[in-house]
Amino acid sequence: MPFDEEDVQLATRIKALGHPARLAIVRALLGAPDGACRCRDIVRDLPLAQSTVSQHLKVLREAGIIRGEIEGPRSCYWLDTQALAEVGEAMGGFQRAVAAKTAEPVGACE
Amino acid sequence: MPFDEEDVQLATRIKALGHPARLAIVRALLGAPDGACRCRDIVRDLPLAQSTVSQHLKVLREAGIIRGEIEGPRSCYWLDTQALAEVGEAMGGFQRAVAAKTAEPVGACE
DNA sequence: AAACTTCATCGTAATTTTACGATGGAGCAG
DNA sequence: CTGCTCCATCGTAAAATTACGATGAAGTTT
Numbered sequence: 001m002p003f004d005e006e007d008v009q010l011a012t013r014i015k016a017l018g019h020p021a022r023l024a025i026v027r028a029l030l031g032a033p034d035g036a037c038r039c040r041d042i043v044r045d046l047p048l049a050q051s052t053v054s055q056h057l058k059v060l061r062e063a064g065i066i067r068g069e070i071e072g073p074r075s076c077y078w079l080d081t082q083a084l085a086e087v088g089e090a091m092g093g094f095q096r097a098v099a100a101k102t103a104e105p106v107g108a109c110e
Numbered sequence: 111m112p113f114d115e116e117d118v119q120l121a122t123r124i125k126a127l128g129h130p131a132r133l134a135i136v137r138a139l140l141g142a143p144d145g146a147c148r149c150r151d152i153v154r155d156l157p158l159a160q161s162t163v164s165q166h167l168k169v170l171r172e173a174g175i176i177r178g179e180i181e182g183p184r185s186c187y188w189l190d191t192q193a194l195a196e197v198g199e200a201m202g203g204f205q206r207a208v209a210a211k212t213a214e215p216v217g218a219c220e
Numbered sequence: 221a222a223a224c225t226t227c228a229t230c231g232t233a234a235t236t237t238t239a240c241g242a243t244g245g246a247g248c249a250g
Numbered sequence: 251c252t253g254c255t256c257c258a259t260c261g262t263a264a265a266a267t268t269a270c271g272a273t274g275a276a277g278t279t280t
Contacts, residue, residue, distance in 0.1 A: 002157040003130035011130045017201075018125025019268085020113035030207045040226060047112040052269050054228055059267090072276045073226040081208045088205025095198030097140045098191045129238085150256060162239050164258055169237090183247050183256045 009064075013087050016063035021046055021056050029066065029079045037076040119174075123197050126173035131156055131166050139176065139189045147186040 003011075016022060025042055032038050043053045057077060060066045065084060068077040111118065126132060135152055142148050153163045167187060170176045175194060178187040 003134075007130045007133055011128050011133055013128075014124060014133075015128025018121050018123075018128045020111070020117045020121045021268095023117055023121055023124075024113075026204065030204065030211070043227090048268095049270055050227070051229080051271075055268075058228085070228070073278075075227060079208065079211075081212055084208050085205050088201045088208070091198040091201035092205065094136065094140065095195050095202065098189065098194050098198070101140070101189075102191055131238095153257085158238095159240055160257070161241075161259080165238075168258085180258070181246085185257060 010087070010090055013063045013065060013083060014090075016060050016065050017087065019056065019059075021048060021053070022060055025053075025056060025060060026065065026079065026084070029077065037078055039075045039077060042077075120197070120200055123173045123175060123193060124200075126170050126175050127197065129166065129169075131158060131163070132170055135163075135166060135170060136175065136189065136194070139187065147188055149185045149187060152187075 017026065024046060028038060028042050028045060039057075042057075043050050046053055048056075057066070057068065061068055061077075063083075064080055065087075066077050067080050068075060127136065134156060138148060138152050138155060149167075152167075153160050156163055158166075167176070167178065171178055171187075173193075174190055175197075176187050177190050178185060
């Protein structure tokens with residue numbers, strides 16, 4: 001895959017967020033009143049089997065979006081705020097570029 | 111898939127952006143000096159077969175990120191600025207929520 | 221010790237994604 | 251009309267994703 005290494009990582013992170021369940025997980029982590037943890041609650045709130053949720057957590061972990069401590073029974077996850085902010089930054093860049101363009105509509109098309 | 115319809119659409123759009131090639135396509139469209147079009151140039155700039163690029167364009171089109179006119183030879187694509195801005199907005203929301211949290215670090219974990 | 225809860229992981233299956241070459245349609249150039 | 255370029259689509263194949271249930275490890279409770 002001849003693509004920029006940095007782009008591949010960004011794409012991986014974006015892709016990790018591209019699933020309703022994982023979106024829900026990130027929101028749950030964001031909304032956690034304590035620092036950021038949680039886990040069995042996530043399973044309880046999602047309409048998915050426990051093993052499937054665990055798998056989604058793994059995807060997010062491998063993409064670097066979240067971090068986790070897997071000690072014994074109660075595991076614990078929290079957001080990698082840096083990584084999430086980086087993705088947000090990239091998207092914000094798109095949004096800003098789009099805003100700058102919206103003045104000049106389509107242009108050369110036919 | 112018992113998920114909120116709105117979340118499914120958002121996830122689909124995010125997912126569509128989660129591939130280096132499609133990221134490159136969006137950037138090319140953003141960087142186009144004319145309004146927004148282009149097509150053979152995209153193929154030329156990507157290290158992928160023409161049919162593969164066409165498929166990526168289809169993914170972006172079906173996710174609502176881009177729109178296109180497929181008249182005869184020179185097809186033409188442009189960004190759905192609204193849709194892209196919406197994704198950016200959702201991500202920006204994450205970024206902002208993260209920024210509000212960064213003061214209070216981890217919290218309840220062990 | 222025995223039972224229970226909380227998870228990660230494994231095995232499995234169905235579906236989707238990714239990528240290519242081949243094919244064929246549509247317009248343009250000769 | 252013939253050939254050319256541009257591109258969507260089809261057929262195909264390999265790999266990844268998504269989702270379950272089953273299993274078993276690691277603490278906790280009784």
